[in-house]
Amino acid sequence: MKEMLIILFSAILVDNFVLSKFMGICPFLGVSKKMNSALGMSGAVIFVMLMASAMTYPIYKYLLLPNNLQYLNTMAFILIIALFVQLVEIILKKYVKSLYNALGVYLPLITTNCAVLGVTLLNIENEYTFLNSLVNALGAGLGFMLALVLFAGVRERVDNADVPEALKGVPITLIAASIVSVTFMGFAGLVEGIFK
Amino acid sequence: MLIKEILTPALIFIGLGIFAGLLLSICSKVFAVEVNEKVEKIKEVLPGANCGACGFSGCEDYANKLCENSDVKTNLCIPGGNDVSMKISEILGTTFEESEPIVSEVYCNGTNKVTGKFFDYQGFESCSACNLYYSGDGNCSYGCLGLGDCIKVCEYGAISIVDAIATIDHNKCVGCGLCKDVCPKGIIGLHKKAQKVIVKCSNCDMGKFTRSACSVGCIGCKKCEKTCNYDAIHVENNKAHIDYDKCTNCGECAKACPVNCIIS
Structure with a gap:
């Protein structure tokens, strides 16, 4: 239980996938213009991360490992992730058309989102059990959501600020992203302090 | 040995691929989205400004709702006006109503x-x-x-x-x-x-405070209410409101208004 909590909180705060490990920057900058699409995107990413972790674990353990095919794990995992992204796309198109339109190209791009592939590969690298893998995926997804929602809030404020001409648009966004990232460095050592 | 090393991964990936393909094709059948031909046609006719004046969230949504529900009127697109309304009515085969x-x-x-x-x-x-x-x-x-x-x-x-x-x-x-x-x-x-007679003020404060802020603010004196012969103007929340269904554009209230906040 304690181990799970440590994994969960380090994935959300200390080792935040976007702001500390710098994975999944593309949707972080692309879909953070509006709070609603940021929440929708994070929902989709959490779902894909959880399902991909749940699927890749048995595939690695019972299919690749016994046959000495560990070197193929990246390829197999990408296949599984692509499968779930397609599923999410089909379901969103049917039931949440507005969100499907708002996410646009960023939805299929979850396939190549390195945060998702990163979670599945790190699960294997850290030799997590099945449950711990799921907890890690959930933490990574929630961390992604936290980063995206926080940053969407920051960007909504930046839109109403008097930004110097040369910094308008992407430059100020990247500067804001780096400052948000610096704040997350403040969480270093937090998990050790609470749980150990 | 070599064959085994090459064949096993190949077979595993073929198996995974077939599994993924089957799952996806089943899901795309189960969650299929029906596309109505009329929706596409109406979308071409609409201005595509996505302004939302029709009350729906954009042109696409309006086109969808027009096809789904026959109660939705064809004259709701305001930037498009009568031309668009007439074309939509043609596509749907319904009677055309002039838009105001x-x-x-x-x-x-x-x-x-x-x-x-x-x-x-x-x-x-x-x-x-x-x-x-x-x-x-x-x-x-x-x-x-x-x-x-x-x-x-x-x-x-x-x-x-x-x-x-x-x-x-x-x-x-x-x-x-x-x-x-x-x-x-x-x-x-x-x-x-x-509609020519309009209350050009939105201030809901008490008359005294409105007066100190602006000399043409509605002070809620109800003079307009007493002047109106058609029961069309009422003071609610310290501000005059016109009932546009009853108003006849006679302009009596505008003449009576002591602060000139009603225009006609």
């Missing part, structure tokens, strides 16, 4: 001659930014800030700032309502172009 032109109006008359500022705002040129500080810099906290957020969204160049408040040119306005949504004060509204 709608224009937007700023319900504020507080020019810099009649009201003032209570602090000097030097920030970003945007009403929504200015509104963050003490509800804006104007003496009247309900009035137009005059920094032109509405001008920026207007695609028809119909809005200009005259004497420090937004003024709408009714010859250019098509009534899309984009300005209505962007105004942080919520003082822009839509009404029928034929």
Whole structure:
């Protein structure tokens, strides 16, 4: 239980996938213009991360490992992730058309989102059990959501600020992203302090 | 040995691929989205401005709703007007109803001659930014800030700032309502172009406070209510409201108004 909590909180705060490990920057900058699409995107990413972790674990353990095919794990995992992204796309198109339109190209791009592939590969690298893998995926997804929602809030404020001409648009966004990232460095050592 | 090393991964990946392919094709059948041919046709006819004046979230949504529900009227597209309405009716095979032109109006008359500022705002040129500080810099906290957020969204160049408040040119306005949504004060509204008598004030304060902020603000004196022969104007929440279904554009209330906040 304690181990799970440590994994969960380090994935959300200390080792935040976007702001500390710098994975999944593309949707972080692309879909953070509006709070609603940021929440929708994070929902989709959490779902894909959880399902991909749940699927890749048995595939690695019972299919690749016994046959000495560990070197193929990246390829197999990408296949599984692509499968779930397609599923999410089909379901969103049917039931949440507005969100499907708002996410646009960023939805299929979850396939190549390195945060998702990163979670599945790190699960294997850290030799997590099945449950711990799921907890890690959930933490990574929630961390992604936290980063995206926080940053969407920051960007909504930046839109109403008097930004110097040369910094308008992407430059100020990247500067804001780096400052948000610096704040997350403040969480270093937090998990050790609470749980150990 | 070599064959085994090459064949096993190949077989595993073929198996995974077939599994993924089957799952996806089943799901795409189960969650299939039906595309109506009429929707595509209507989408081509609509202006594609996605302004939302029809009351739906964009042209695509309006086209969908038109096909799904026969109660949805074909004359709701305001920028498109009668032409578009007629074309949609043709596609759907329903009877055509003429649409009435709608224009937007700023319900504020507080020019810099009649009201003032209570602090000097030097920030970003945007009403929504200015509104963050003490509800804006104007003496009247309900009035137009005059920094032109509405001008920026207007695609028809119909809005200009005259004497420090937004003024709408009714010859250019098509009534899309984009300005209505962007105004942080919520003082822009839509009404029928034929409607000439309008209360040009949005101040809901008591008369005494309105008076001290602006000399043309509605003070809720109810003179208009007593003058009206058609029971069309009433003071609610310290401000006169016109019932446009009853109003006959006679303009008696405008003549009676002691502060001249009703125009005709």
